[in-house]
Amino acid sequence: MKKNFRIEMVFTLIFAIIAFLIRQEFVSDVLYIIAYLIISFDILKKAIKNIFHGEIFDENFLMSIATLGALFIKEYPEAIAVMLLYKIGENFQSLAVGKSRNAIKELMEIKPDIANVKRNGNIDVVKPEEVQIDEIIVIKPGEKVPLDGVVVKGASMLDTKTITGESVPRTIKTNDLIYSGSINLNSVLEVKVTKKFENSTVSKILELVEDATSKKAKTEKFISKFARYYTPIVCILALLIATVPPIVFKMEFITCLYRALIFLVISCPCALVISVPLGFFGGIGGASKQGILIKGSNYLENLSKVDTVIFDKTGTITEGVFEIQKIVTNDISEDELIEIAAYGENFSNHPVAMAIRKKYAKKIEESQVNNLREISGKGVSANIFGKDTLIGNDKLLIENNVTFDEANEIGTIIYIAVDGQYKGYILIADTIKKESKKAIAQLKKENVKNIYMFTGDEAKIANKIAKLVGIDRCEAELLPDEKLKKLEQVLAKSSEKVIFVGDGINDSPCLARADIGIAMGAIGADAAIEAADVVIMDDKISKIKKAINISKKAMKIVKQNIIFAISVKIIILILGTLGMANMWLAVFADVGVSIIAILNSMRTLRE
Amino acid sequence: MRKTYQIDGIDCANCAAKLEDKIGKIKEVDDVTINFFTSKIVIESNCESDEQFSIVLEKIRELARKLEPDVTIN
Numbered sequence: 001m002k003k004n005f006r007i008e009m010v011f012t013l014i015f016a017i018i019a020f021l022i023r024q025e026f027v028s029d030v031l032y033i034i035a036y037l038i039i040s041f042d043i044l045k046k047a048i049k050n051i052f053h054g055e056i057f058d059e060n061f062l063m064s065i066a067t068l069g070a071l072f073i074k075e076y077p078e079a080i081a082v083m084l085l086y087k088i089g090e091n092f093q094s095l096a097v098g099k100s101r102n103a104i105k106e107l108m109e110i111k112p113d114i115a116n117v118k119r120n121g122n123i124d125v126v127k128p129e130e131v132q133i134d135e136i137i138v139i140k141p142g143e144k145v146p147l148d149g150v151v152v153k154g155a156s157m158l159d160t161k162t163i164t165g166e167s168v169p170r171t172i173k174t175n176d177l178i179y180s181g182s183i184n185l186n187s188v189l190e191v192k193v194t195k196k197f198e199n200s201t202v203s204k205i206l207e208l209v210e211d212a213t214s215k216k217a218k219t220e221k222f223i224s225k226f227a228r229y230y231t232p233i234v235c236i237l238a239l240l241i242a243t244v245p246p247i248v249f250k251m252e253f254i255t256c257l258y259r260a261l262i263f264l265v266i267s268c269p270c271a272l273v274i275s276v277p278l279g280f281f282g283g284i285g286g287a288s289k290q291g292i293l294i295k296g297s298n299y300l301e302n303l304s305k306v307d308t309v310i311f312d313k314t315g316t317i318t319e320g321v322f323e324i325q326k327i328v329t330n331d332i333s334e335d336e337l338i339e340i341a342a343y344g345e346n347f348s349n350h351p352v353a354m355a356i357r358k359k360y361a362k363k364i365e366e367s368q369v370n371n372l373r374e375i376s377g378k379g380v381s382a383n384i385f386g387k388d389t390l391i392g393n394d395k396l397l398i399e400n401n402v403t404f405d406e407a408n409e410i411g412t413i414i415y416i417a418v419d420g421q422y423k424g425y426i427l428i429a430d431t432i433k434k435e436s437k438k439a440i441a442q443l444k445k446e447n448v449k450n451i452y453m454f455t456g457d458e459a460k461i462a463n464k465i466a467k468l469v470g471i472d473r474c475e476a477e478l479l480p481d482e483k484l485k486k487l488e489q490v491l492a493k494s495s496e497k498v499i500f501v502g503d504g505i506n507d508s509p510c511l512a513r514a515d516i517g518i519a520m521g522a523i524g525a526d527a528a529i530e531a532a533d534v535v536i537m538d539d540k541i542s543k544i545k546k547a548i549n550i551s552k553k554a555m556k557i558v559k560q561n562i563i564f565a566i567s568v569k570i571i572i573l574i575l576g577t578l579g580m581a582n583m584w585l586a587v588f589a590d591v592g593v594s595i596i597a598i599l600n601s602m603r604t605l606r607e
Numbered sequence: 608m609r610k611t612y613q614i615d616g617i618d619c620a621n622c623a624a625k626l627e628d629k630i631g632k633i634k635e636v637d638d639v640t641i642n643f644f645t646s647k648i649v650i651e652s653n654c655e656s657d658e659q660f661s662i663v664l665e666k667i668r669e670l671a672r673k674l675e676p677d678v679t680i681n
Contacts, residue, residue, distance in 0.1 A: 053673050059621065090619075097620075097644075104644050211611070214640035214649045224624055274620035274643070281644050 005091060009084065012039040016080050032076035040067060040083045057231040059268040066264035070583060073254050082265060082587045089591025093274070096598040100278055103605045104285055110162040110181040110202055115146035118190075128180070128197045139189045145182050148200045150175060153190035159183040163201060164538035165291025181205065204529060208293050212284045213277065215296025219558055223276045227269040234573070238263035241577060255579065262576035265586040271565040275597035276558055282604030283554030291537040292547050299516055299533045303551030306516070307496035309448050309544065310487065313455035313462060314351070315503030316520050316541065317469055318430040322355040325411060326427035337424050340416055343369050343384045344391040352412050352428050379414070390417040393458075397422070410464045412457070429461075436469040439542040444470075446548050452490065454483050454510075484509050491515070501544065507531075518544060554604045561597040568593045608660055614641060614648040616677035626674055633670070635663045648680060 012035045019031035037044075040063075047061040055061070063086055070079035115128045116138040123138055128146040131137060136152065139145055145158070155173040160166055160182040169185055172178055178191060181202035197203060216224075242260035245251040280297040287294050294300050314320045327334045342360035345353035346369060357364075372382040378399070379392015390396055397404050397415050404422035407413050411429030415422070440451060452473045455462045462476035475486050487510050491498050500507070500514035508531040511517030519532030520539050529535055536543045572589050575581035617623045623643045630639045630650075638651040650667065654660040664680070671678040 049676075055625075055674070059619075093619075101644055101646075210642065210645050210647055211649060213642045213645075214638070214651075216640070224628070227621065227624060228628065268621060270619065270621050273624050277620070277642075278644060281642070 005087060008039055009087075011035075012080060012084060016077065019076070029074075029076065032080065033071065036067070036071060036076070036080050036083065039080060039087065040064070043083070043087075057235060057267075059231075059270070062231075062235070062264045062267050066261045066583070069257060069261045069264075073258060075258070075583075078583050082583045085584070085587045085591060086265075089587070089594065092591070092595050093270070093598065096595060096602070097274065100282070100598070100602050100605065103602065104281070110144075111206060112144040112146035112180060112202065114143075116140070116143075128200075131193055131197065133193055133196060135193050137191050137193060139184045139191060141184055141186050141188065143184055145178055145180050145184060145191070147180050147191075147193045147197055148178070148195040149191040149193045150177055151189055152192050154188055156187045156189050157185040159185055160538075162289075163205065163291065165289065165543070166538045166540075205288065205293060208295060208529070208535075209284060209288050212294060212296050213281055215298045217280055217297035217301035219301060219555075219562075220276055220280060220297055223269075223272050223562070227273050230269045231267050234263050234267040237573070238267075258583075259576050259579055262581055262583055262586045263573065265583055266569055266572050266576075266590045268590065269565075271590075271594040271597045272562060274594065275561045275565070275601040278598060278601040279554055279558040279561065279604050282601055283550055286554075286605055287547060287550045290543065290546055290550070292543050292550070293529075293535040293537065294547070295533050295535075300551050300554060302497045302516055303499075303534070303548050304555040305497045306448060306499055306548060308450040308452070308490060308494045308498040309443055310452040310454055310490060310498065310500045310510075310514070311471065311541070312500075312502035312507050312510075313453055313457060313465065314430060316501055317436050317453060317465065317471075318432050320351070320430060320503060322351040322412070322428050322430050324355055324359050324426055325429045326409070327424070328407065328427075329424035330405075330422055332418075332423045337416060337426070340384055340389060340418065340423070341391055341414060341426055344372075344380050344382050344389055344416075347372065348374075348380070351430075352414065355428050356414070356426065384418075387418050388420070390415075410461055412461065432465060432468060433539075433541070435540060435542050439540075439545065440470045442542065442545040443548075446545055448548075450490075450494070454478055454486060456480070456483070480506070480509070483507075484513060487513055499544070501541065502532075518547075550604075557600055557604055561600055564600075565593050565597055608654050609649065609651045610660065610664075611647055611649050612664075613681045614646055614671075615679050615681075617641070617643065617646075617675060622675055626671060626678070629670055629674060630667050633663065633666055635659070636667070 015031050015035035019028045019035060022028045043060045044064050047058065047064040050058040050061060067079040067083050112128050114125050115131050116123050117126055117131050118136040118138060131147055137147060151172055151174050157169040158172050158178060159169050163179055163181045179201040238260040242257045245256045246253040280300055283300050284294045311317050327337060329337050338360050341356045343364055345356050346364050368385055370383040372380060374380050375396060378396040381390050390400055391414060394406060394415060397417055402417045402420055402422055404415055407425050409427050411427050414426045416424055443451060451471050452475060453466045453471045454475050456478050457476060459476040462474050466474035478486060487500060497515040499516045499518055500510045501518045501520065502511055503520050508527060511519060511531040516534055517532045518534045518536060520536050534547060568589055572581055572586050576586060620643045623641045627639055627641045630636055635652050635654055636650060637653055640649045652660060652663055654663055668680055671680060
């Protein structure tokens with residue numbers, strides 16, 4: 001509580017008590033007025049100032065009118081009490097707001113303050129903003145990683161909780177990428193900086209969370225509209241109550257004026273204007289603590305209304321890491337088969353091609369590959385080591401009239417034929433993430449009715465994986481533009497909100513088009529942060545359920561506040577009209593509602 | 608053009624809401640958000656150059672001073 005205010009309060013009370021004790025009417029009145037002026041001086045001053053700025057419905061002005069009105073009808077103690085309670089309330093409010101501001105600041109405490117940078121053989125302590133790309137920084141145990149970079153020396157454990165929400169420390173060694181904002185736990189690391197501070201992970205996160213409130217939720221827009229009309233309407237009602245009954249029903253003017261003043265006391269929509277945005281902001285802050293970045297209040301609101309989730313397969317349901325699971329040969333050695341495949345797939349960036357090249361691990365002489373032709377959706381044909389070679393799926397071999405034994409395996413099968421003769425196949429498969437099945441079961445429990453999986457992969461593989469993880473609907477063999485078309489169909493059909501979950505880099509159109517695009521494992525991947533509405537920092541799809549939970553909780557609190565605040569105001573308005581409430585009750589209710597609503601909203605910060 | 612500034616001296620959320628409303632009515636401002644809790648103001652304007660923007664920012668500052676004398680935007 002402000003020191004000034006305490007002094008004001010003490011003097012006001014002293015004067016008021018003396019006024020109350022003195023029996024002589026004139027002296028008592030003067031003392032009451034002095035007491036009133038002490039407590040309300042600054043509010044009266046602000047009110048007068050704002051009138052000159054054309055702010056008629058300013059709350060200072062309304063409180064002044066209400067209390068001056070009370071003075072006018074000689075309700076001195078009431079005028080003083082209303083002002084006193086109003087100011088106590090304001091103080092409590094700023095206390096509560098201050099507290100939530102601190103809680104938010106704590107969330108933002110991931111920002112590193114210093115970087116130890118190696119320059120000319122010395123270690124300089126500088127601000128992270130001053131470090132350039134490719135400089136070497138030293139991170140001691142207990143320090144925050146100031147900038148994103150690659151470890152060049154040392155090995156340690158890293159606490160990434162503030163960035164990813166993951167509480168198990170990560171083991172890191174030379175050549176690993178590390179992200180700013182995480183904490184070095186046990187030994188000194190030397191790191192080569194890869195990004196300037198303003199582009200680093202920690203800056204991105206802070207920017208995202210701070211900017212998140214600029215995308216307002218429908219509820220917030222409703223409240224600001226409501227607030228704009230509420231005050232004028234209540235004031236007009238007050239005017240009507242003061243004038244109509246005395247004229248029409250010949251009621252006593254003083255009584256009606258008093259009732260009208262009660263209206264003015266509760267004419268500020270403060271409770272709603274503070275608590276609703278705080279509820280949203282708290283939800284977004286709480287989510288970021290869990291490694292879930294939500295880019296706007298509107299997305300937080302929409303997350304509570306989701307009934308459809310569409311998953312991309314690779315990198316989302318599965319690890320997205322393809323490995324050779326099996327090699328079957330026909331009249332050729334395994335090594336030779338891999339060599340041919342690696343040569344044929346040399347120019348492709350498809351994960352399957354990369355898996356084959358990784359296995360081969362030798363240098364490829366590009367001059368040995370001629371007439372390379374990529375046959376979309378089937379594979380490649382080329383002249384390798386002087387022989388006509390086909391590398392691809394069953395369709396490719398059938399098209400070229402090669403007889404082969406069809407493999408009955410789950411995964412991607414790459415058949416190889418040389419000079420029209422079948423030479424064997426390589427089975428490549430992606431592993432399903434351990435938590436996929438559980439995460440999907442949890443989503444079903446959260447009332448997500450429709451769960452789809454979209455993939456460009458073969459139907460056979462896709463269906464099998466969908467079945468294993470418990471996804472009912474699977475759309476396979478989709479080209480990128482077909483994915484978007486399918487998504488449009490789902491959106492058109494769905495009455496509630498639709499989430500698309502992808503790994504962010506190749507799914508950008510879908511992430512942007514869905515009601516809520518969720519990118520997985522965005523750590524470091526700028527494209528994902530750009531396109532998605534929600535970013536899950538640590539790759540875990542179980543966080544989707546968590547995000548929905550946080551959203552539901554925040555929305556519940558926001559709704560509680562709206563209903564609570566509006567109904568208390570309406571009750572006081574009715575009681576006031578009927579003459580069953582006095583100004584004390586009104587100001588008490590008004591201030592009380594604000595404080596309770598703020599405290600309630602602060603619960604969203606905790607998760 | 609989208610810029611974020613620190614805004615200090617706003618003592619109630621209702622004042623922030625009012626200020627937001629008034630700033631939003633400036634012709635060159637497409638959208639504005641005042642985050643009462645982080646003390647940040649995000650201004651989205653149709654200005655094409657920094658010079659143009661600084662004129663708009665001055666307008667915003669003046670408006671803020673009028674409504675809330677204690678407000679500073681940095």
